[in-house]
Amino acid sequence: MALAKKITRSLMLAAFGAALATPGVALAQDTGASVNGLTGNAEAGKRDYRRWCVGCHGKEGNGEGENAPYIDPRPRDFTEALFRWRSTPTGTLPTDQDLYDTITRGVVDTLMPTWRPLTPQTRVDLIAYIKTFSPKWQTQRAGAPITIPPEPPQTIDSVLHGRQLFDQMQCWKCHGPEGRGDGPSAITLTDDKGEPIRPYNFHDGTRFRCGETNSDLYKIFMTGLDGTPMPSFADSLKPQDAWDLVHFLRTLQPNVQSESRNVWLEYVKTHQGQIKPIGAESAGQ
């Protein structure tokens, strides 16, 4: 009789608890991970994290691993749930695919290596685990990925319009008129932790930290690099404008083969002395 009472009591408690918890299902949350049909297991991810990631990212996931004091740029602090390379708008969480891509690709010019040697399942497990470092994943959903329209042809009109935008949007303030990362504001830029950070140098650089395609470049300024001085231009640029800007930015990279740079060099040959330098008119004088 006592046992029956106990069972009834626990069943009623469970039902009551479930009734209270049901509203929680409707709350936005994004715990767990799923990429390419694989589901992440946070427990397995924890074991893998302790083997591969803890040295830099730290036991608490706060970027304070043993190696961290000797690394520049510093390892990601997962407790902030603030991620740089996303397909989602500024101020929103990245998708699982974004995180998977970063782990897989690694981050060029930093000490984050490519983790291709780990199986896809391991990488997805790691994503499920790193989400446990911040409560933000419990209360927010990942942002909706931005729509990237098909890329138009790389014509001189597109490049010239992009050049105009680079001038008007004043990208050169940080990136410099030739994209060498030497604009007037470049030297004073700081990241969220107050550490100096330099803008991307298009003249010397080939790959970006988040990839190397035109679509990757498009995403950089249309989602902003959260946690850095690089803002999102999604409110100021129409998708067509964004593609024109991508094409112009490619002309700033002599070490990257692109149709945009070819048509631009042709144009420069035939329009000597007619090209207005960047930064003169839009300096607000």
Added chain:
Amino acid sequence: MRIRFFALLAVFGLAGSAMLVTAARPAGGTITGKVTFTGTPPKMKPIDMSKEPYCQKLHNPPIKTQDVETGPGDTLEDAVVFISAGDQGSSSASTPVRYDQKGCQYIPHVAVMMVDQPLQIYNDDPNAHNIHPLPKVNSEWNKSQPPGAPPIDTKWDKPEFISVKCNIHPWMHGYFVVLKTSHYGVTGPDGTFTIKDVPPGKYTVTAWQEHMGTQTQEVTVAGGAATANFVFKAMPY
């Protein structure tokens, strides 16, 4: 077991109806006061805006940094005083709060708003700014605002003191103060503040100044005017 269930239900029911009753209470008195300091505050330095010639020309002599804005009688400007505990009779706010980037300066330096209150950010300068709030509790974002761009419409969903910066112009600093309560005041150049429409009751009132931190006081409002003065201890750094 059943008794416990119904007891819990009764508690929730009473709490719910108590909330309804509280919201209907009439508004009442005010809390006024002055925020001052003792000791030596840090010296505010003139800002070099030569990197943005338009803004440099606007400010002659140059404006000073605004971490600690002092006035005659050792008063503190832009300190936010608000009810931090025991608050009642607060209503949500729907009037947008306006934040301007003008002459490479944030106006106002400290913008106070309630949770979910609309915030509109304007760029009044002929040069681009980027607006980069640095919250820890709310979500951080960073948006460019070229000259002539429409205002940015946004809001914050959690209370927090959020510092704001522009990466293009490193001297630009400001604050968004996001509060749960509608009972707050901001000190003017004379260091005084007024909190209106406070129902009678016992409250904890907090004063916040961006450099000097916070101070709290217990204040009882009896339907008329109550006073709360705050004195911060200033250090030269």
